[in-house]
Amino acid sequence: MQGRSVLLIIGGGIAAYKSLELIRELKRRGARVVPVLTRAAEEFVTPLSVSALAGEKVFRDLFDLTDEAEMGHIQLSRAADLVVVAPATADLMAKMAGGLANDLASTLLMATDTPVLIAPAMNVRMWDHAATRRNLATLTGDGVAVIGPDEGEMACGEYGPGRMAEPLAIADAIAARVTDGPLKGRRVLVTSGPTHEPIDPVRYIANRSSGAQGTAIAEALAVQGADVVFVTGPADTKRPGGVEVIEVQTAAEMAAAVDAALPVDAAICAAAVADWHVVGAGNSKIKKDGSGKLPVLEFAENPDILAGLSRPGPRRPALVVGFAAETDDVIGHATAKRERKGCDWILANDVRPETGVMGGGENAVTLISAAGAEEWPRMRKREVAKKLVARIVDELGAGETGRKDEG
Structure with missing residues (x-):
């Protein structure tokens, strides 16, 4: 993945801690990782830890005028080879499916013409809810790629599908979309x-x-x-x-x-x-x-x-x-x-x-x-x-x- 760039949007769920290992793995493979934190994500991982692992500035605020002057959220959304949302919470999936753009993460997702991959993570009942199923169908119909979720024990103690896919599996899925493997075009x-x-x-x-x-x-x-x-x-x-x-x-x-x-x-x-x-x-x-x-x-x-x-x-x-x-x-x-x-x-x-x-x-x-x-x-x-x-x-x-x- 040398020379490839990934815009990583980290949603606000307990699975956000896995995003740190995902960053480490992508960096190990040679990718550049530009991180974006939602406000809710900052309750689970700190901007400092994310920035230290990525070796990049963490983007957090839609109305940061300095960033707007230097790059702009439009350019940020299109500068990567792939936009990855991990974890993709029920709220973020709903915003994406509904076309909402009221914070930096959702605005980036609305403004991009870059391929998008999401790794859903939520409580099993939220994953099985009719609204989430509708949103997932809308997103896949729009061409958004999905990895996971896995099945297992939740942080809340329930068991079932809803766990975010493991970082190695997500990294493999990212690599498949940004590199020209020997079966490219097959x-x-x-x-x-x-x-x-x-x-x-x-x-x-x-x-x-x-x-x-x-x-x-x-x-x-x-x-x-x-x-x-x-x-x-x-x-x-x-x-x-x-x-x-x-x-x-x-x-x-x-x-x-x-x-x-x-x-x-x-x-x-x-x-x-x-x-x-x-x-x-x-x-x-x-x-x-x-x-x-x-x-x-x-x-x-x-x-x-x-x-x-x-x-x-x-x-x-x-x-x-x-x-x-x-x-x-x-x-x-x-x-x-x-x-x-x-x-x-x-x-x-x-x-x-x-x-x-x-x-x-x-x-x-x-x-x-x-x-x-x-x-x-x-x-x-x-x-x-x-x-x-x-x-x-x-x-x-x-x-x-x-x-x-x-x-």
Whole structure:
């Protein structure tokens, strides 16, 4: 990030203390950080500590005439490569969505034509409030990028989504937006999470996929500069920051979203898509009638997303990667799957319950390609993602598009 400039707006929340570590990390990576403190933020971090870490003057007051004469809030808002709001409180998000400009931070955000990234942080009930959801939809629709929030214990003692993303994750998201990584200009599709196939309005068929591996892959791709389309089923894991997120429920919905995302340069199918759906899923809950007779469910096959992407034709990505979650003869089944589906690579993993892979934080995969099987050591899913993305960079090559556009 050497030579890049970040305008960091620090909102007034307990998570403001994390902004100090974010400044330190951005400086370590070579970025210039110009800090702006809201009045509320000064209740949590001091201008002196922020200035000392940033090595820059802290901007605080819209009506500081000296600053207006020297730079002006218009110039300040446009001099950076990226405007970052961390933490982005519910109040700041509401001001941004509503177009208010009654202090320095909100005025800068209104006056800028620079890309904006926000890292929301607030109480879980504030995050879930209908007003915040509307404001978030408005901001993302306006092109504002979002990272987080994470799920966890709040300072108030409640638990849930609302914790600001960790400084390292925010720094990665910033780096992805201000640097020209080797995948700059590449469009990559990632599918993730399980699918839910309804039986009736109450029940559904699913699997134990957490979506953690797919999320890690999307984040690693974004760090390398890729334009990522992330299609996810109803996963437990937080959504990755700095990417286009499309949420679906069923395999049919995922297949439609994947088709709409084409053309892409590469597709990584990390989703655990259900093989079957229930025919004629009812609109009413299936009830026991006292007769002792069990309901009979008829199943039909779901669309084969990986095989569809791998099919030769003008819309086939230059690289198609699938996953094979197996419980026995892992290499044999995965090798046969790669040949049957027609994809380029398969990442095979053993998901027997005793491995802890499904829903856990680690993964042990074997990369299967035309060259054979390459076993990787067990590692954190984030590290698996980085290793895979490094291979993707080598395969696609920097600076050349492998996208097979329609026609």
